[in-house]
Amino acid sequence: MNTPTKLGKEFYTRNTVTVAKELLGKIFVKKENGIYLSGKIVEVEAYDGATDEAAHTFGGMTERNKIMFNDGGYLYVYFTYGVHFCCNIVTDKQGSGTAILIRAIEPLEGIEYMAKKRYGKKIKIEKEKFNLTNGPGKVCQAFNINRKHYGIDLTGDSIFLLEQPKLKKSEIVISHRIGIRKSVDLPWRFYIKDNPFVSKR
DNA sequence: ATCAAGATTACCT
DNA sequence: GGTAATCTTGATA
Numbered sequence: 001m002n003t004p005t006k007l008g009k010e011f012y013t014r015n016t017v018t019v020a021k022e023l024l025g026k027i028f029v030k031k032e033n034g035i036y037l038s039g040k041i042v043e044v045e046a047y048d049g050a051t052d053e054a055a056h057t058f059g060g061m062t063e064r065n066k067i068m069f070n071d072g073g074y075l076y077v078y079f080t081y082g083v084h085f086c087c088n089i090v091t092d093k094q095g096s097g098t099a100i101l102i103r104a105i106e107p108l109e110g111i112e113y114m115a116k117k118r119y120g121k122k123i124k125i126e127k128e129k130f131n132l133t134n135g136p137g138k139v140c141q142a143f144n145i146n147r148k149h150y151g152i153d154l155t156g157d158s159i160f161l162l163e164q165p166k167l168k169k170s171e172i173v174i175s176h177r178i179g180i181r182k183s184v185d186l187p188w189r190f191y192i193k194d195n196p197f198v199s200k201r
Numbered sequence: 202a203t204c205a206a207g208a209t210t211a212c213c214t
Numbered sequence: 215g216g217t218a219a220t221c222t223t224g225a226t227a
Binding site for chain 3 (some may be wrong): 059061063064079080081082083151
């Protein structure tokens with residue numbers, strides 16, 4: 001079996017919506033103390049500050065969102081509701097203010113570690129299997145992603161993505177984004193059809 | 202200095 | 215279906 005290739009700069013520095021659709025099916029990897037946590041990306045949402053009122057960058061650059069104005073290939077992590085972190089992939093060229101929220105992942109490696117992080121103790125994995133990473137806050141908790149990871153370069157080797165075959169169009173569902181109040185009609189949520197790890201609503 | 206809102210989740214009835 | 219939890223950021227003064 002050949003080892004999948006790490007996605008390079010050229011993957012990320014393209015149009016946000018294009019990258020969002022192609023992110024589905026790719027493997028998200030985080031190396032933590034020598035162990036690997038990984039999973040397949042099954043649900044994402046695109047945000048583009050140029051036209052999209054729901055994007056954090058819509059009102060211009062701030063201390064919080066400045067990484068979104070870098071060129072693609074960095075991690076944008078933010079804290080919300082006093083409770084959760086959310087994890088985004090910065091895209092497109094310098095100055096665009098674009099990123100993609102990772103909403104759900106299908107766990108592959110390090111599942112026991114993820115369960116421990118989610119529940120703070122050992123649990124019956126089978127029972128919570130579909131509840132570990134089926135939402136943006138849950139993904140960050142399971143993968144132990146927090147403000148320390150703000151701005152990480154995805155072409156490095158702590159957090160990165162692995163190339164996978166492109167999905168067929170018929171495997172991708174397009175819909176409106178979840179949990180926002182502005183620009184609600186933009187069709188910028190993408191998920192893998194019939195995948196049980198996609199967040200509900 | 203103060204304040205309102207938030208790209209969510211878990212737990213309640 | 216409703217809402218408490220909990221705190222950072224960014225805007226306004």
